[in-house]
Every structure is written in structure tokens, then in C-alpha cells.
Amino acid sequence: MAxxxxxxxxxxxxxxxxxxxxxxxxxxxKLDSAPRRTSDFxxxxxxxxxxLRDKRPGAVVTAISVGGPAAREALRDAVAIGADEAVLVxxxxxxxxxxxxxxxxxxxxxxALGGFDLFVLGEGSTDHFAGLVGPRLAGxxxxxxxxxxxxLTVEADGVxxxxxxxxxxxxxxxxxxxxxxxxxxxxxPRLPTFMSNLxxxxxxxxxxxxxxxSVAAEALAPVVVTERVAVPEVPRKQVTISGASPxxxxxxxxxxLRAEGVLP
Amino acid sequence: MSDEVxxxxxxxxxxxxELVRLARAAAPSxxxxxxxVVLPGAPADxxxxxxxxxxxxxxxxxxxxxPDPAATSDGLRAVVVAxxxxxxxxxxxxxxxxxxxxxxxxxxxxxxTGVTALxxxxxxxxxxxxxxxxNAVAVERIVRRPAVVAVMAGSGAPTATAVTSVDxxxxxxxxxxxxxxxxxxxxxxxxxxxxxxxxxxxxIGRGLKKKEDLAIIEALAKALSAEVGCTRPLAxxxxxxxxxxxxxxxxxxxxxxxxxxxxxxxxxxxxxxxRSSKVVVAVNKDPNAxxxxxxxxxxxxxxxxxxxxxxxxxx
Numbered sequence: 380m381a382x383x384x385x386x387x388x389x390x391x392x393x394x395x396x397x398x399x400x401x402x403x404x405x406x407x408x409k410l411d412s413a414p415r416r417t418s419d420f421x422x423x424x425x426x427x428x429x430x431l432r433d434k435r436p437g438a439v440v441t442a443i444s445v446g447g448p449a450a451r452e453a454l455r456d457a458v459a460i461g462a463d464e465a466v467l468v469x470x471x472x473x474x475x476x477x478x479x480x481x482x483x484x485x486x487x488x489x490x491a492l493g494g495f496d497l498f499v500l501g502e503g504s505t506d507h508f509a510g511l512v513g514p515r516l517a518g519x520x521x522x523x524x525x526x527x528x529x530x531l532t533v534e535a536d537g538v539x540x541x542x543x544x545x546x547x548x549x550x551x552x553x554x555x556x557x558x559x560x561x562x563x564x565x566x567x568p569r570l571p572t573f574m575s576n577l578x579x580x581x582x583x584x585x586x587x588x589x590x591x592x593s594v595a596a597e598a599l600a601p602v603v604v605t606e607r608v609a610v611p612e613v614p615r616k617q618v619t620i621s622g623a624s625p626x627x628x629x630x631x632x633x634x635x636l637r638a639e640g641v642l643p
Numbered sequence: 644m645s646d647e648v649x650x651x652x653x654x655x656x657x658x659x660x661e662l663v664r665l666a667r668a669a670a671p672s673x674x675x676x677x678x679x680v681v682l683p684g685a686p687a688d689x690x691x692x693x694x695x696x697x698x699x700x701x702x703x704x705x706x707x708x709x710p711d712p713a714a715t716s717d718g719l720r721a722v723v724v725a726x727x728x729x730x731x732x733x734x735x736x737x738x739x740x741x742x743x744x745x746x747x748x749x750x751x752x753x754x755x756t757g758v759t760a761l762x763x764x765x766x767x768x769x770x771x772x773x774x775x776x777x778n779a780v781a782v783e784r785i786v787r788r789p790a791v792v793a794v795m796a797g798s799g800a801p802t803a804t805a806v807t808s809v810d811x812x813x814x815x816x817x818x819x820x821x822x823x824x825x826x827x828x829x830x831x832x833x834x835x836x837x838x839x840x841x842x843x844x845x846x847i848g849r850g851l852k853k854k855e856d857l858a859i860i861e862a863l864a865k866a867l868s869a870e871v872g873c874t875r876p877l878a879x880x881x882x883x884x885x886x887x888x889x890x891x892x893x894x895x896x897x898x899x900x901x902x903x904x905x906x907x908x909x910x911x912x913x914x915x916x917x918r919s920s921k922v923v924v925a926v927n928k929d930p931n932a933x934x935x936x937x938x939x940x941x942x943x944x945x946x947x948x949x950x951x952x953x954x955x956x957x958x
Contacts (some may be wrong), residue, residue, distance in 0.1 A: 510755065514712065643843070
């Protein structure tokens with residue numbers, strides 16, 4: 380390990396799930412025009428990176444985003460939480476980059492810009508939630524990965540992490556370099572202050588292109604194309620049960636559920 | 644349509660059987676082959692069960708067993724190199740999704756996770772998967788084969804297709820390189836409840852003021868012969884209920900006959916967990932709560948008045 384811990388953290392400027400709207404007639408979600416914001420778990424990733432840095436003198440947190448010009452907003456959020464450096468990987472055709480392209484660019488950037496000891500990512504993005512970028516990055520680099528981390532301790536030459544699975548929690552140890560993915564249970568991201576926002580807005584973002592990272596355009600050609608995104612139609616009766624008293628409400632609901640045939 | 648070679652793997656043998664049945668149903672029948680991977684540490688009867696599910700071939704990897712995703716990925720990679728599949732299906736569990744990414748990254752293959760339906764088309768592999776925190780379904784076309792696709796439990800074809808002969812191969816992996824080391828495994832507290840199997844669920848949300856008040860929710864669940872579910876804050880934040888009660892995107896997905904949501908506002912991450920329920924009842928004091936848009940029967944009122952009345956009515 381380098382004597383100064385190098386922590387990288389990836390942030391995605393994704394579709395705001397709460398504000399995305401579907402076309403009423405077709406049910407298709409208009410992703411191009413949907414409002415975007417920093418993906419939820421990525422803020423947990425930045426928070427965890429910043430907490431680790433604060434325990435290790437000299438450690439540096441580099442936030443990186445792959446996307447279009449608007450991804451600067453995600454980097455601003457990361458710096459406002461406490462990231463030291465900000466890197467944007469971008470190109471005019473960023474919109475067609477799939478998870479493979481994003482992981483390849485993150486891997487190339489880490490190689491070109493000095494490497495990392497820890498690379499922290501959200502375990503899934505709020506909009507896509509494939510959970511692929513972190514493990515893909517580790518697979519491409521051939522380094523250790525621990526997904527679904529809920530508690531993290533840094534030691535001299537590696538990490539000890541609690542990995543959350545469906546029915547159990549594992550305690551797992553890995554040496555640097557290691558890729559970690561975290562969910563929102565790991566911490567509560569701090570709310571930026573006026574001063575931290577001001578600092579973030581002034582922070583210079585290092586902008587690099589795939590060519591700067593020696594990645595050929597063909598290597599980023601999409602292999603997975605999203606053809607449509609639609610909101611499934613689950614018709615609900617939306618019957619309002621009202622009554623003069625709680626008992627009357629309860630009796631009416633009971634009648635309705637008996638008619639539905641769902642009571643024991 | 645050209646023949647497919649589909650490789651199936653899950654650390655959960657039951658899910659691996661589903662993958663085999665799904666692959667048999669999805670691939671053109673004449674020349675296609677469906678193979679199943681058995682890694683070190685799998686149950687002794689795994690290969691027999693996968694053959695019974697319809698696998699034409701079994702690829703047994705030998706070497707040291709390890710739960711490390713890099714080791715799992717290395718084992719699968721050895722089989723991929725030896726059998727040249729057109730498609731690798733992996734069970735979309737948490738481990739499975741991690742291994743999917745790892746394997747796809749190592750071999751530079753296209754990948755998709757959380758898949759609920761799959762079509763092998765001439766112009767690519769089309770998959771249905773959840774998007775927008777589970778509130779939408781995306782159709783993705785994977786333009787290049789082979790691809791690694793992680794399929795959710797419950798997506799498989801229901802019946803097994805018999806095979807007449809089985810091609811069994813062994814792949815010794817000498818340098819199984821685990822990159823992480825597991826020192827402890829702890830079962831999750833209270834992880835006994837299988838809420839997915841409940842016919843009726845009464846779910847409590849942030850409307851509950853204190854832990855002691857769970858008693859009235861439990862009383863209602865009892866009156867309805869229901870299990871108690873909860874939203875994220877009650878499991879992950881306050882810890883009033885264990886994770887096995889948690890319904891939502893990162894909790895459990897349920898589709899009971901009756902779903903009663905009490906004091907649940909209806910965050911999108913919760914709705915994805917209950918959207919497929921047959922009949923939904925919502926009780927909330929806020930008439931504008933998003934849960935009401937997903938409800939068949941809506942009661943606007945204070946849960947502390949409504950629930951005791953419901954307990955009386957259903958007792």
C-alpha cells in the first residue's frame with residue numbers, strides 16, 4: 380500500500396425516480412427528459428470514503444463520474460460531502476454508454492490517474508439498479524471485491540467488511556486494492572452546509588475523454604441497448620371506504636374483503 | 644434460428660433447476676444444449692437434480708470451495724472457455740449478481756441482472772428487467788453473444804423437459820484464487836419468516852409512533868391470519884422489526900392475496916415490493932399519500948382509531 384491511502388468513489392448522475400413520468404397513453408417512461416440527480420447509494424459511498432479518509436492522515440478521496448456535462452452536479456455533491464478531487468469522464472456520445480462502458484472507463488481512469496487502494500461505489504444506482512459496475516470493475520482489474528458492505532474497517536494492508544446477503548451477514552477480509560459496494564444502511568450521508576456547497580461550486584473538475592485514458596471509441600460501443608421502459612399497469616379499484624365511526628368503516632371494509640374472497 | 648449453448652449456474656440448487664427449465668423452454672429445441680455448472684461445495688445431489696430438471700450436460704468444477712466472488716467467477720470462466728456457450732444464466736441472488744458482474748468484467752461480456760423474462764431472438768437476447776427502483780419494466784436488447792444474464796427466482800418454466808443422455812465433464816481448476824477471506828458467517832436475526840409465502844400481510848409503516856404500539860398491528864395480523872410486514876425505516880433504521888419483515892426494493896417482494904398497508908406513505912422503493920398483491924387496503928391519515936394510488940380500498944384516518952376497530956371487526 381502507498382503510505383497515503385488512495386480512496387476512489389464513483390458517483391452517477393441518474394434519473395430521479397420520484398420525478399420520472401410515464402406517458403399516459405403508452406405507459407412509456409420518458410427518460411431523456413426526466414430530471415436527474417445524484418444516485419442515492421452513491422452519497423453513502425462518498426460519505427463512507429470521507430469518513431475513512433478522516434481516520435487516515437494524508438488519505439485522499441477522488442470522486443469520479445462518467446457521463447455528460449450535467450454529471451458535474453453529482454461531482455459537486457461529492458465534493459460538498461467532502462471529496463478532495465473531482466474527475467469527469469465524458470465524450471459527446473456519453474448517452475449510449477452502458478454498464479460495460481462505464482466500468483471500462485472507471486478501470487482505465489484508475490490506471491491512468493495513479494491507481495487506488497479502495498474503490499467505493501453504490502451497490503446499485505437508483506434508476507437502473509443492475510449492481511454491475513462495481514463487480515465488473517473488479518473483474519476487469521482482477522482485484523478483490525466485496526459487495527453489499529454494511530460495515531467497514533480499514534487496516535494496514537486491507538479492509539474488513541460486513542457483507543449483507545439475503546439470510547446472513549459475512550465478515551470478509553481483503554487486501555488492497557479492493558472494490559467495495561455499499562447500500563444506504565452503511566451510514567447517513569451528511570447534509571452539505573452552506574460553506575461546503577460554496578467550496579464544491581468552486582472546485583475545479585478534471586475533465587478527461589476516453590482518448591485521454593487510451594480507451595478507443597470502439598471499446599465503448601454499446602452491447603446492451605435499452606429498447607423501452609414502461610410502467611406496468613396494475614389496475615386498482617380505488618374505492619374509498621367511509622363511515623361515521625371507525626367501527627362502521629371496519630364493518631364496510633369487512634364486507635368488501637369478504638366479497639373479494641380474500642379473508643381467511 | 645441458430646442453436647444455443649446455455650450454461651446455467653446458481654449457488655442455490657433450486658434456482659439453478661429453474662434456470663435449466665427456463666433455458667430448455669427458451670432455446671430452440673433441436674440442436675441447442677443446456678448445461679449446468681456444479682462448483683466445489685455444492686450439495687451432493689446437485690448434479691442429479693439438475694439432470695432431472697432437464698440439463699443435457701453437467702460441468703463439474705473441481706478445486707477448493709470458496710464463497711469468494713473472484714473464485715466463483717474463475718470456476719465459471721473455466722467452464723465458459725471449455726464449452727463456448729452462447730448464453731450464461733446465473734441466479735439473480737445477491738451473490739449471483741455480484742458474480743455476474745465479476746465474470747462479465749473479466750471476460751468483457753455483455754450482462755444484465757434482475758431479469759424476469761428472456762427471449763432468444765436472432766438480433767439479440769431480449770430481457771425484461773426492473774428499472775427505476777422497480778417501478779418500471781425495461782426491455783433490454785443484448786446485441787452480442789455470449790452474454791451473462793442473471794435471472795430472478797420465479798421466472799422459470801414450470802415443467803422439466805426430460806433428457807435421454809447426459810454429457811458429464813469435469814473441469815479441474817488448479818489455481819482457484821480467492822481474493823477475499825471469510826472469517827465469520829452470522830445468520831440474520833429473526834430470519835425465519837418467509838414472508839413471500841404469506842397469503843395475507845399487514846404492513847406497518849412510519850405512521851407507528853412507538854415500538855410498543857406494534858401490539859395492535861400484531862393483533863390485526865392475528866385476526867386476519869396474516870404475517871406482519873414493515874417498511875424500510877422500521878427494519879433498517881429503528882430496528883423495531885427484523886429484516887425478514889421488510890418489504891420493498893432492498894427488502895422482500897411479496898404478492899399475497901390481501902395486503903393491508905397501515906401508516907405506510909408509499910415510497911417508490913416500498914411500492915415495488917407489494918405492487919403485485921391481489922387486493923390492497925391502505926389506511927393513512929394523509930389523503931394524498933402515494934400508497935392510495937396503489938390501493939383497492941382506501942381508508943383515510945388515524946391508524947390508532949382505525950386499527951382497533953378493524954381488530955374487533957375481523958376477530
